[in-house]
Amino acid sequence: MTIFSDIGRYLLMIKGMFARPENGKMYWKELIHQCTEIGFGSLGIVAIISVFIGAVSTIQTAYQLVSPLIPPSTIAQIVRDTVVLEFAPTLVCIVLAGVAGSRIASELGNMRVSEQIDALEIMGIKTKTYLVLPKVIAALIMIPLLVVIAMALGIWGGRLAGVASGIIDGYTYDRGLKEFFDPYTIKFALTKSYVFAFIISSVPAFYGYFVKGGALEIGRASTKAVVVSCILILLFDYILSALLLPT
Template sequence: MSFFTHFGTYLLMLKGMFTKPENWRMYWKEFMHQCVEIGIGALPIVVIISLFLGAVTTVQTAYQLVSPLVPPSTIAQIVRDSMILELSPTVVSIVLAGVVGSKIASELGNMRISEQIDALEIMGINTKSYLVAPKIMAALVVIPALIVISAVLGIWGGRTAGSMSGILATDIFDIGLRQNLNIYNINFAMYKAYTFAFILSSIPAYYGYNVKGGSLEIGRASTSAVVVSCILILCADYALAALLL
């Protein structure tokens, strides 16, 4: 299939989601289920990655800032802005593309191969609205929240690493944390969070929903979904930075 064929099918899938639900309670239950699956399932890896990202950023920044003319509180500012602007939104989203994206693609692919989607369509249920839309909406709710948690934990991890290694006292770190804070950086991080959440949920949903063949094709679809999602996240990262910064 060519790029334009894939893109047209992708747009048709997104268009098919916007219909009136047959049963609001059933759709709400599925939405909440996906929120729990995506949020709780990805939380441990987000916590671990964020803590170590903040800690490593503090140590490496202190290693590079060897000039006595640079105040030590600058380390906290660099860690804060690095976590908010780039590390938490982009790195966490790429990790979630592998964790969440492969799950979405394999789940929908298995339902397609086992003809569960065909059975739902025969019953008159809009499968795009019932199966795909709750996953994308749940990702748009949960993933930005995970990125906020990641930024907070990353800064706290950097603060703890600076204190434990003797690089930077916590009171000096706190002073630097409050200096020159640009609120727009937080807004920009949320723009990226919602954009990446849509990409890493809709692309795997497309690949899983349209898989054909057997179990081997499900694995290939999951791999393709993760690779394409990561590439699009990086492209969107550059595009948003070029347009909004």
């Protein structure tokens, strides 16, 4: 029964986000602040992960492609599609669920426990709109951008590792990237990133906003938010792949 009650409260929170702001300037300021926190705050870890994922993909693909009949440029094609279709949107979003999601849950949880949310309510501020909506919009703006950066860095990391280890030369890798390229893969990856961005921001916001208790409960809510977000990301990854990828 708790799960249905939680889903109901989550949907009511989402509905409650959409109200007229009391002061557009203050909401804009909060949105910019959240864009900085979610976007620039996660850029470092996203960059590091993307480069290494691309590098590992190149080496492992080369290891498996042993037939002399397969041209080396195939390595670049496989790395490109793997990074664009799966690693950049899904893996990066799972990492972001940990980085940005736990921050959102603990920030809101701390505000709830220390009565800051109550104080805002009494001032006459719509707390769901002021505290949750900017986080969701910021995630919808910044996470797809991070995913695009992750795609570029992942492919570049693959090239770097391929050239450095002598698996493939730069010219062949670049040529392979252009072969059989389907722009739909980018659209598909961006669609996934928007769905994941909504999950990464709204689910932790839900767990943080409704936390009860003290510091221990904030930690628990934060962990639960990350776990549920990761499961939902994987579930929607499967659903979107099944629905949107022509087989």
